[in-house]
Amino acid sequence: MLQVIINAVLLGSVYGVMSEGFSLMWGVMHILNLAAGTLIVVGAYLSYIFMMLLPNVNPYFTIPLVFFISFSIGVVIQKFLYNKMVKGGLRRVLLLTFGLNLVITDILLFVFKANYLQMNVNYTILQFKGLYIPSHRIIIFVISWVLFLLTFLLFTKTKTGLIIRATAFNTEAAEICGVKTARTYIITTGIAIALGGVAGSMAGTIFSFSPAEGAVFLAKCFVICVIGGLGNVTGTMIGGLIYALAEGVGGWIFGTQWQSCIGFLLLYIVLLLKPEGILTKKN
Amino acid sequence: MILERRNTIEKKRIIIFLTLIVAGFLLIPLFERGYILRFLTFMFTSAIISQGLNIIGGYSGYIPFGHMGFFGAGAYIVAMSMVNHVSFPIALLFNIVITIIIALIFGYPLLRLRGAYFAMGTIAFNGILKEVTVNFTKWTGGGYGISLPQIPWNIESVNTFFYYIMLGWLAVCTIVVYLLAKNPVGYALRAIKDDENAAATSGINTSKYKMIAWITSAVFISVSVGIYAYWMTFIDTSIYDITPLIKSWVMLLVGGAGTVMGPLLGAFLIESLSELLWGNIIIFHNGFLGIIIIITILFLPGGIIDLFKKQFKWSLIREEIRKNKI
Numbered sequence: 093m094l095q096v097i098i099n100a101v102l103l104g105s106v107y108g109v110m111s112e113g114f115s116l117m118w119g120v121m122h123i124l125n126l127a128a129g130t131l132i133v134v135g136a137y138l139s140y141i142f143m144m145l146l147p148n149v150n151p152y153f154t155i156p157l158v159f160f161i162s163f164s165i166g167v168v169i170q171k172f173l174y175n176k177m178v179k180g181g182l183r184r185v186l187l188l189t190f191g192l193n194l195v196i197t198d199i200l201l202f203v204f205k206a207n208y209l210q211m212n213v214n215y216t217i218l219q220f221k222g223l224y225i226p227s228h229r230i231i232i233f234v235i236s237w238v239l240f241l242l243t244f245l246l247f248t249k250t251k252t253g254l255i256i257r258a259t260a261f262n263t264e265a266a267e268i269c270g271v272k273t274a275r276t277y278i279i280t281t282g283i284a285i286a287l288g289g290v291a292g293s294m295a296g297t298i299f300s301f302s303p304a305e306g307a308v309f310l311a312k313c314f315v316i317c318v319i320g321g322l323g324n325v326t327g328t329m330i331g332g333l334i335y336a337l338a339e340g341v342g343g344w345i346f347g348t349q350w351q352s353c354i355g356f357l358l359l360y361i362v363l364l365l366k367p368e369g370i371l372t373k374k375n
Numbered sequence: 376m377i378l379e380r381r382n383t384i385e386k387k388r389i390i391i392f393l394t395l396i397v398a399g400f401l402l403i404p405l406f407e408r409g410y411i412l413r414f415l416t417f418m419f420t421s422a423i424i425s426q427g428l429n430i431i432g433g434y435s436g437y438i439p440f441g442h443m444g445f446f447g448a449g450a451y452i453v454a455m456s457m458v459n460h461v462s463f464p465i466a467l468l469f470n471i472v473i474t475i476i477i478a479l480i481f482g483y484p485l486l487r488l489r490g491a492y493f494a495m496g497t498i499a500f501n502g503i504l505k506e507v508t509v510n511f512t513k514w515t516g517g518g519y520g521i522s523l524p525q526i527p528w529n530i531e532s533v534n535t536f537f538y539y540i541m542l543g544w545l546a547v548c549t550i551v552v553y554l555l556a557k558n559p560v561g562y563a564l565r566a567i568k569d570d571e572n573a574a575a576t577s578g579i580n581t582s583k584y585k586m587i588a589w590i591t592s593a594v595f596i597s598v599s600v601g602i603y604a605y606w607m608t609f610i611d612t613s614i615y616d617i618t619p620l621i622k623s624w625v626m627l628l629v630g631g632a633g634t635v636m637g638p639l640l641g642a643f644l645i646e647s648l649s650e651l652l653w654g655n656i657i658i659f660h661n662g663f664l665g666i667i668i669i670i671t672i673l674f675l676p677g678g679i680i681d682l683f684k685k686q687f688k689w690s691l692i693r694e695e696i697r698k699n700k701i
Contacts, residue, residue, distance in 0.1 A: 177699050
C-alpha cells in the first residue's frame with residue numbers, strides 16, 4: 093500500500109505540471125485547449141527525437157530545448173489561430189481547438205508512421221529501500237516541483253506574471269492600463285504549451301506514447317484542473333497529486349482495469365459537487 | 376427556417392423541390408444496388424447523428440463531446456436484446472425506453488453544468504459507460520463484441536431493407552426537429568442558447584427544456600446506432616470511438632447548426648467528399664476533417680446553409696472575423 097502511495101506521489105507531480113498549461117489557458121483566456129493532450133505527446137516525441145539525434149547527451153539536458161520549442165509552438169498557435177477567435181464565444185473556441193487537435197494528431201501519425209506506442213528508454217535504476225523506486229521517477233519528481241516553483245514565482249513576483257494575472261482578472265481594465273492583450277495571450281499560451289511539452293517529455297519516460305495517447309492525457313488534465321481549480325497554479329499541482337492518489341489507490345482496491353473509470357467518476361463527482369475546484373475559494 | 380421570410384410562390388417552389396428530392400431518394404433502390412445503397416444508408420446514419428447533435432448543440436447551444444455513450448447504449452441494448460431472441464422492432468422499443476432512462480439519470484446532473492464543463496462532463500459520461508461495457512464481459516462480450524443474428528434474405532434485399540429503415544428514421548428525426556423548431560420548445564431552446572440566465576429570468580423552465588432536448592437527441596442517436604448495429608451484425612467497444620462523432624460534428628457545423636436542413640446538407644457534402652477524396656488516401660483523414668472544422672469556424676460559423684439564406688452577404692464574413700479577433 094505504501095508503494096502505491098509513493099508511486100502516486102511521484103507520478104502526481106508530472107500530472108500536475110501537465111495540467112498547468114491547460115489550467116493556465118483556461119484561467120487567463122477562457123480557452124479550453126482540446127489540443128493540449130496532443131501537444132503533450134508532441135513534447136514526448138520531441139525528446140524522443142533528441143534522444144535519437146544526440147545519443148550521448150543525457151536526456152534530461154534536452155528538456156530546456158523541448159521547453160523552447162514547445163513555447164514557440166504555443167506562440168504560433170495563439171498568434172495565428174486562437175487569437176482570431178478568442179472573443180467568439182466558448183462554443184467556437186472549443187470546436188476550433190478540437191479541429192486543431194485533429195490536425196496535430198494526424199500530422200504526428202503521418203510523421204511518426206505507424207501508430208504503435210513507443211517507450212522512451214531511459215535510466216531505470218531501481219533503488220531498494222524496502223520499496224521499489226525507479227530513480228528516474230525521483231528525478232522527474234524533482235524537476236516537476238522545480239518547474240512548479242518557477243511558474244509560481246513567475247506569476248507572483250515578476251512583472252510578466254502580474255500582467256498576465258491582470259489580464260485574466262479584468263481584460264478591459266488591463267487594456268486601459270496599457271497592456272496589449274493579444275501579446276499577453278501569446279506569451280501565456282507559449283508558457284502553457286511549454287509546460288505541457290516538458291511534462292510530456294517527462295511522462296514519455298514513464299508511459300509509452302503514441303499520437304492517439306493525447307486524448308488520454310487530455311482527459312486526465314481536465315479532471316486534474318477541475319479538481320484543482322482552473323487557473324489556479326498551486327491548486328492544479330495538488331490536484332495532480334490527488335488524481336494520482338485516486339488512480340493508484342482505487343486501482344489497488346478495485347483492480348487496475350477500473351482505473352480510468354475511477355478517474356472519470358472522480359471527475360463526475362467533482363463536477364457535481366464543486367465545479368470551481370476543490371481547492372479554490374468561491375468568488 | 377428556410378420557409379420563413381419568403382413569399383408564397385417561393386415557398387411552393389421550395390416544397391416542390393424538397394418533394395422531388397425525397398421522391399428521388401425513395402426511388403433510388405429501384406435503380407441502384409449494392410455500393411451506392413450502402414453508401415447512402417451510412418450517410419443517413421451520420422445525418423441522423425448530426426440531427427441529434429443539432430438539437431442539443433445547434434439549438435440549445437450545449438456542446439456534448441461524449442454522445443458516443445449513447446452510440447454504445449443504442450448498439451449494445453439492441454444487440455443484447457436480439458441475442459436473447461427478441462425481435463427487431465421490440466429491441467428498438469427496449470432501446471428507446473432504456474435510453475430515456477439513461478438520459479434522465481445522467482442528464483439531470485450533467486445539464487446543471489455550463490459550457491466547457493458540460494462538454495467535459497459528457498466525456499466523463501462516455502468514459503464511464505465505456506468502461507462499464509468493457510468490464511461486464513459476461514453480458515456485453517467485453518472486448519470480443521457481440522454478433523447479432525443475420526437476416527436470412529439475400530444481400531440486395533437486406534441492403535434495401537436497411538436503406539428504407541434508415542431513411543424512414545431520418546425522415547422522422549428531421550420532421551421532429553422541424554416541429555421542434557417551430558414549437559415553443561424550439562423558441563425556448565434558442566433562448567437558452569443565446570443567454571441562459573436571461574431565458575431563466577424570463578420564466579422559461581430551462582431545466583425542463585434542456586432535458587427534453589437531451590433526451591430527444593439521445594433517442595435519435597441510440598435508435599439509429601441500434602439499426603446500424605443490426606445492419607453490421609457485429610458490434611464491439613470500438614463503437615465508443617470518437618471518430619464517427621467527429622464526422623457528425625463536422626457535418627453539423629459545415630451544414631449549419633441550428634437549422635433543420637443543415638445536418639442533412641452537411642452529411643451529404645462531407646460523406647461524398649469523404650468517399651471521393653479518401654478512397655485512395657487513408658492517412659490524414661481526421662486531420663483533413665480538422666482543417667475543415669477550423670476553416671468553417673473561422674469563416675462560416677453558420678454553416679453552408681448560410682449561403683442559401685436571403686440575408687447573406689460575403690462582406691458579413693469579413694465583419695465576423697474582424698469582430699472576433701483581438
